[in-house]
Amino acid sequence: MMQAGGPDASRLLLQRVREVAATVVDKQDRLDAISTEIAEVMGAEVCSIYVRHGDSRLLLTATRGLNAQAVHNTTLAVGEGLVGLVAESARPVNLPEAAAHENFAYRPETGEEAFHSFVGVPLLRGGLVIGVLTVQNVRPRAYARDEVDALQTVAMLVAEVAAAHEPPSDDIGEDPRPVRLEGRVLNAGVALGAAYMHEARLPVQNMVSGGDPAGEIARVDEALEEMHRALDDRFHAADLAGEGEHREVLQAYRMFAEDRGWLSRIREAVRGGLSAEGAVVRIQEQMRARMRQLRDPFFRERLHDLDDLSNRLVQHLAGEAGRMQKDELPADAVVVARNMGPAELLDYPRERLRALLLEEGSHTAHVVIVARALDIPVLGDLKDISAIAEAGDRVAVDGENGQVFIRPGAQVEQNFLHAMQMRDERRAQFAVLRDKAARSIDGVEVSLNINAGLLIDIQQVAAVGAEGVGLYRTEIPFMVRSRFPDVEDQQRLYSRALDLSEGRPLVFRTLDIGGDKVLPYWRLAEEENPAMGWRALRLTLDRPQMLRQQLRAMVRAAAGRDLHVMFPMVAEVSEFERAKAVLNAEIERERNRGRDVPASVFAGTMLEVPALVWQLPALLQITDFISVGSNDLLQFFFAADRANPRVAARYDLLSPAVLAFFAHIVDSAEGANRPIAFCGEMAGGVLEAMTLIGLGFRKLSVAPASVGPVKAMLRSTEVAPLADYVRSLVGLPDRTVRDKLRAYALDHDIPL
Ligand code: PEP
Numbered sequence: 001m002m003q004a005g006g007p008d009a010s011r012l013l014l015q016r017v018r019e020v021a022a023t024v025v026d027k028q029d030r031l032d033a034i035s036t037e038i039a040e041v042m043g044a045e046v047c048s049i050y051v052r053h054g055d056s057r058l059l060l061t062a063t064r065g066l067n068a069q070a071v072h073n074t075t076l077a078v079g080e081g082l083v084g085l086v087a088e089s090a091r092p093v094n095l096p097e098a099a100a101h102e103n104f105a106y107r108p109e110t111g112e113e114a115f116h117s118f119v120g121v122p123l124l125r126g127g128l129v130i131g132v133l134t135v136q137n138v139r140p141r142a143y144a145r146d147e148v149d150a151l152q153t154v155a156m157l158v159a160e161v162a163a164a165h166e167p168p169s170d171d172i173g174e175d176p177r178p179v180r181l182e183g184r185v186l187n188a189g190v191a192l193g194a195a196y197m198h199e200a201r202l203p204v205q206n207m208v209s210g211g212d213p214a215g216e217i218a219r220v221d222e223a224l225e226e227m228h229r230a231l232d233d234r235f236h237a238a239d240l241a242g243e244g245e246h247r248e249v250l251q252a253y254r255m256f257a258e259d260r261g262w263l264s265r266i267r268e269a270v271r272g273g274l275s276a277e278g279a280v281v282r283i284q285e286q287m288r289a290r291m292r293q294l295r296d297p298f299f300r301e302r303l304h305d306l307d308d309l310s311n312r313l314v315q316h317l318a319g320e321a322g323r324m325q326k327d328e329l330p331a332d333a334v335v336v337a338r339n340m341g342p343a344e345l346l347d348y349p350r351e352r353l354r355a356l357l358l359e360e361g362s363h364t365a366h367v368v369i370v371a372r373a374l375d376i377p378v379l380g381d382l383k384d385i386s387a388i389a390e391a392g393d394r395v396a397v398d399g400e401n402g403q404v405f406i407r408p409g410a411q412v413e414q415n416f417l418h419a420m421q422m423r424d425e426r427r428a429q430f431a432v433l434r435d436k437a438a439r440s441i442d443g444v445e446v447s448l449n450i451n452a453g454l455l456i457d458i459q460q461v462a463a464v465g466a467e468g469v470g471l472y473r474t475e476i477p478f479m480v481r482s483r484f485p486d487v488e489d490q491q492r493l494y495s496r497a498l499d500l501s502e503g504r505p506l507v508f509r510t511l512d513i514g515g516d517k518v519l520p521y522w523r524l525a526e527e528e529n530p531a532m533g534w535r536a537l538r539l540t541l542d543r544p545q546m547l548r549q550q551l552r553a554m555v556r557a558a559a560g561r562d563l564h565v566m567f568p569m570v571a572e573v574s575e576f577e578r579a580k581a582v583l584n585a586e587i588e589r590e591r592n593r594g595r596d597v598p599a600s601v602f603a604g605t606m607l608e609v610p611a612l613v614w615q616l617p618a619l620l621q622i623t624d625f626i627s628v629g630s631n632d633l634l635q636f637f638f639a640a641d642r643a644n645p646r647v648a649a650r651y652d653l654l655s656p657a658v659l660a661f662f663a664h665i666v667d668s669a670e671g672a673n674r675p676i677a678f679c680g681e682m683a684g685g686v687l688e689a690m691t692l693i694g695l696g697f698r699k700l701s702v703a704p705a706s707v708g709p710v711k712a713m714l715r716s717t718e719v720a721p722l723a724d725y726v727r728s729l730v731g732l733p734d735r736t737v738r739d740k741l742r743a744y745a746l747d748h749d750i751p752l
């Protein structure tokens with residue numbers, strides 16, 4: 001027996017467990033022998049191995065020291081007892097006095113009552129907790145940090161062995177039937193192709209070092225250098241047209257490759273007896289387990305970059321054998337992955353890439369930002385897709401409606417192909433329409449604008465022939481940066497945004513953060529009702545420095561040009577007045593310093609809070625424009641959280657109640673001679689846009705892809721009779737008038 005932590009204990013543990021794994025054939029005997037070895041090296045009376053079965057149970061699978069009868073009998077739920085706590089938190093638990101912990105769950109059959117100290121570490125594999133390894137002592141003993149560290153290192157090997165104990169899973173991947181999945185559109189587009197399962201990491205054969213840590217560290221350093229060179233080449237070669245946050249994302253990724261904390265932890269793990277590859281994987285598994293528990297999308301992304309870099313480093317360590325074998329990549333690849341880093345996407349030849357399907361993903365995920373720059377359709381939130389799809393499966397991606405068809409069958413594929421052709425034809429028509437007026441048959445002009453969040457989105461304004469950018473959500477660039485941009489950073493960003501819109505009006509919306517839109521560098525307290533909480537203008541009025549800085553940057557960026565500023569979540573006129581006063585003060589400040597100021601300034605407000613609707617006459621006296629943000633406005637109108645899938649789609653936006661509400665807004669604005677725009681996402685639906693125009697809205701701001709279809713609709717519409725018809729629907733008892741509106745469009749040859 002020895003009691004020592006640090007590299008010595010770690011190396012000895014690895015050596016013993018490796019010997020057992022190599023020599024003991026029977027699976028159960030192997031786990032039993034491993035627990036004996038670990039107990040001995042650690043100087044513990046007990047060493048147990050729990051293996052996870054299904055999603056929620058942990059089964060005692062091998063033990064040295066607890067009652068043998070408990071093996072294969074005692075189970076704990078994830079989250080139950082100390083073992084369950086380790087599994088749930090994916091972190092070690094180290095307690096000199098286990099019974100004193102609130103989570104302690106006594107199992108009489110194990111005879112555990114005799115033991116005081118407890119250390120449990122997770123068995124991690126592929127970022128998942130597949131079991132728990134514990135040691136216990138009769139004496140209350142405080143295990144040192146490096147002893148726990150040694151246990152974590154050996155847990156990697158134990159995880160490999162324990163994985164063989166997993167019962168065969170219900171392999172839904174075997175299912176040859178067609179499957180339809182619904183996901184979230186992260187970049188629109190349609191595609192048909194063959195599934196390619198993204199293999200993030202090469203299998204690592206040799207986790208344990210041959211006894212030459214210095215040699216292994218030299219291998220890590222060499223591989224790192226090679227990786228840096230290869231990344232520089234890759235980013236240099238990637239033909240990413242235009243500019244935007246994708247460049248910043250890739251630069252940040254490149255910086256991570258030099259992260260000292262990450263590299264020193266790898267070196268430390270090598271000193272603990274792991275091979276270079278084993279050390280990279282050990283640190284990676286820990287990061288993955290943390291990543292799964294983080295709710296903050298930004299930090300998840302950052303950790304994901306490190307995950308991606310770890311895979312890349314393992315490839316470089318494998319040398320020639322690790323070169324990405326993309327030869328077998330189908331010519332029409334639909335890449336399926338749990339998640340992916342931005343640089344991994346660049347490993348795929350663009351010409352073979354049709355679409356990207358992710359189990360996770362979000363609009364601000366780094367890979368999605370790069371995919372948008374490359375114009376690749378992306379769907380996210382596709383639960384279990386990597387288990388359901390198999391390499392080579394035909395996959396139809398409907399990235400307009402958020403649907404994926406796996407193994408669709410010849411008939412569906414044929415239909416899909418047909419739909420794709422139709423779409424291409426329609427696109428060609430929209431391209432022709434690009435320079436045509438957005439005018440109805442009876443001469444009603446409607447201003448069509450786009451909503452943007454990233455610089456890359458703004459570049460669409462000219463491509464789709466929009467009049468301007470009706471909504472630039474400035475919080476999005478804040479969310480993909482790693483620190484709060486100062487005035488100069490912001491000024492540069494806004495100046496580029498104005499340049500990219502090429503003289504067309506661009507409406508800056510001030511920060512809409514808080515609530516569920518978190519900035520990693522500025523933590524806010526959790527709130528019960530974030531959508532109705534301390535967010536947007538409420539927050540920036542309370543922290544005026546932030547608002548001042550943002551407005552100052554906008555004023556400077558727009559020097560000599562027109563500046564349009566809009567404030568989000570205004571609930572009462574006085575809030576708008578206060579915000580406008582800050583804007584005016586910033587303009588004055590610039591003028592007093594002898595600097596150029598914007599040629600003209602327009603200050604407007606979003607209409608997102610119902611209370612403001614009842615203050616329109618007063619508001620319209622002092623605002624230059626108004627824009628209806630129906631995403632928020634209607635969630636408050638129906639009291640139905642837009643982010644909660646259970647209720648988000650419960651009420652139809654084309655209901656008589658909504659029509660009556662919007663009619664009231666339009667009527668209140670009439671005569672005030674103030675532009676009233678509509679920038680909620682619903683305006684991008686052709687039927688919805690038709691309805692809004694019928695109600696009297698003359699300025700819409702929509703996703704870039706919607707400009708063509710909305711313009712085509714408008715050019716085939718006679719607005720006067722449409723207006724009569726839409727108004728006639730107000731006050732009906734129906735829960736929705738969608739079908740009636742659709743029938744109207746059909747009857748009047750309006751293309752939807
Ligand atoms: C809205 O609420 O309609 C809106 C456009 O703002 P966001 O979707 O950014 O909240």
Ligand code: MG
Pocket residue numbers: 568608629631632
């Ligand atoms: Mg909003």
